[in-house]
Amino acid sequence: MKKLIFCLLALVILQSSSPKKEQLPNIILIFMDDMGYGDLSCYGAVNYRTPNIDRMAAEGIRFTNFLAAQAVCSASRAALMTGCYPNRIGISGALMPFSKNGINSSETTIAEMLKQKGYATGIFGKWHLGYQKQFLPLQHGFDEYVGLPYSNDMWPVNFDGTPAQPNQNKYIYPVLPLIQNNDKKEEIKTLGDQAKLTTLYTEKAVDFIKRNKKNPFFLYLPHSMPHVPIAVSDKFKGKSKQGLYADLMMEIDWSVGEVLKTLKENGLDKNTLIIFTSDNGPWLNFGNHAGSSGGFREGKGTSYEGGQRVPCIVRWKGTTPEGLVCNQLSSTIDIFPTIARICGTEMPNHKIDGVDILSLIKGNIEESPRKTFYYYYRKNALEAVRMGNWKLVFAHKGRSYMNQLPGNDGFAGKAPEDILIPMALYDLRRDPSEQYDVQSIYPEIVAQLQKIAEEAREDLGDDLTERNGKNVRASGLVE
Template sequence: MKKIKVCIVLLTLAVLLITTGSSWKPSPNPQKPPNVVLIFMDDMGYGDLSCYGATGYKTPNLDQLALEGTRFTNFLAAQAVCSASRAALLTGTYPNRIGITGALMSWADNGINPEEETIPELLKEKGYTTGIFGKWHLGHHPEFLPLQNGFDEFYGIPYSNDMWPVEPDGKPATTGLKSRFPVLPLISGNDRVAEVRTHADQNKLTTTLTEKAVSFINRNKSKPFFLYFPHPMPHVPLGVSDKFKGKSGVGMYGDVMMEVDWSVGQVLKALKDNGLDRNTLVIFTSDNGPWLNYGNHAGSAGAFREGKGTSFEGGQREPCIIRWPGQVPAGRVCNKLLSNMDLLPTIAKVCGARLPKNRIDGIDWTELLKGNESITPRKTFYYYYRKNSLEGVRRDHWKLVFNHPGRTYAGYLPGDDGWPGPNTEDFAFPKALYDLRRDPGERYDVKEKYPEIVAELEKLAEEARQDLGDDLQNKPGTNLRKSGMHTEK
């Protein structure tokens, strides 16, 4: 009889859990505007967190974040490269629409146009304090830096951490692309305050930036804030502090990911210690997939094809975890199609801010974020790369890839210990149709089987070409805007 009672209790609890999960509703909107913490990784792959399948090391703080929030599995970067992805994130637009493509070099004269409105600019109108600690990469000239684009505070590097004149073995670069780079500066506000000259300096970045982010939280606990934390890691050259060096047991990349996880834990602890965790929207994602030809210093794209610098899923599908207690369902997995462009309108909605005056491409998915799985905010996506090449289009789970020259890592032996292996940038990819529901690895072309789907996606592509253009077909597009341009020499 006792066993029967225990079984009845367990069955009742299970039914309650199922019922509660299926009818979950968010708490009433908080009276105070929520804080927003946006943690943005660099070159982190889909398979680099243990809650997304990483093996050999654990990311317990990020796993806990996923347990307390929602884990998104179909979240795409707007493009698979640094500057373009960051432009999309902060402006809510396809980056080619606003003239930001590729990764801006240290000698680039262009940057984000001051006419484009960013997340921090919109939130400042609602009384938010805004700070960025980490990698900027939207232009290094003064007019392009964060303080001129909505941020109250900035400490970090103006572009990627590999844009420095140092070889992977620590020796000065005397030939090739690296020899053209100046010393990598550390900037506070608008001023150069230090330099990253050695690998030992790279090892300090994650800890230093984490301390800056925590300090920002502590100093702004009594007012709403937007904290943008774009880590330079795990982009090569990898850097890890003595706290985590050798701790993963699987090499330096695992050590770096453990330190990143520690950093997330420090930010979450600061929120909790200040009584802010229940009224803070925390978002964690990455700019693009892993740079696979760096071998043991690169991450994992999981089961997806290719990596950084490609329009295949391994280049653009990213981990995304979002937590907001009482507002975002805990322990949930969402498989809906979304993009980092969609974060701007969604953050604006939950914070009571307006949208930019210029046209954006992001879609507000607040209701989905809060648990309404009956809606599908985003049904289509354009895979642009290089300057303005439309390499693929997607509707729901169907993806049509067009003939295009592009990067491939397949068939090349990757490098080791910070040195890259070879790859090609001009592989002739053929036209192909993929059913991502059944074939997320994009290995089986089914265009001959579904000609009606190909026709529908071709029509979608023509709409994109009319709007945004397509270099592959020499179509200029009718709704493009220019990036900012530095004219003083």
């Protein structure tokens, strides 16, 4: 009997002294489509509320100086997944259903990186990094996928829900497919079908969390909306005081609430890092079916702040201080290296552009890990550079919504693409809406920013000055 007791005591001591298994946090990344800086009530939205997202902000950190990598769909998503400026990896603009390129297999995505640590990985929503099989999520680190392969307006349906006719632009598009893993599950043919997407993605996300609660997981939830055409389920239609767009934002908030509730019910609330942000600013010429830039200039498709400054909320209970506001410059490209630091994964051998912002997430908001930022658009045009709160915009032709009457009820107003944008220096601390050119007052700041621009052109190139970058990689091509 004494021997048995001694053996049991020895076993207890051995177990207590042996190193504990590494406890890795779950990662949830919720990515909106065309949601503007002013579209959440914690960022100033009016006539509707987003209480679940607001609660995330109250329990975590709300970033106010957070930039999407580029103000358009595919480029922004490529940057998020790889931590690179999208032009570094050969992705620009929005890939079409007819595009022959997509994300290269040589690039490392967040999902592939987390596979090093045994993460279960799932994506439920919009992908938009190539629709052919070799570009789909399962070939880039994800275990499962349900969603649209590209934007929800790339279908043969007019904005009023009627089928497009041969003389109309949208007639050229194929039927919009809903993909499950690598195959088409069904076809999205009507606005009623689109109204089911937010709920479908949410239900798939909740199920994924429940099935993987005993293992570390990475959940990527890139909603197809509020990109037009917008559609909302019956449970939220007419619930706001602002119309269909606000109804949709309330449904998105419900979706976030379902994710938060599932985490709590399954004991995962304190070991899950949640990041909520958007791919770019609002598509303003769609009027009441578009969001708000929150007072920043312009919107989607421009390198002004309204195109690239987006909400970002990070909650990681026990790590993020509650109710903190961070005004430091940061970007979606910084998410990749930050997750790598948190989870202890190896970084890719090739160059990335993101910086580790874990110090900010932990509440050290006096630090400034990101010093500069490059505003690229179109194929490879360096339209502006940033240093702290200083922003130098270079002369270029681009989109503008200013002085244009927006559309209504899903139809677009004008947004000319060939407006001449003059060179200007802005002090975003005093002039966040980019109204006052101060080049003549601060020539030394212009010189510093010009030097930063030259570094960008040397590295990544610049179509505006006909420069080829030395460190760019190619996108994948259809085999």
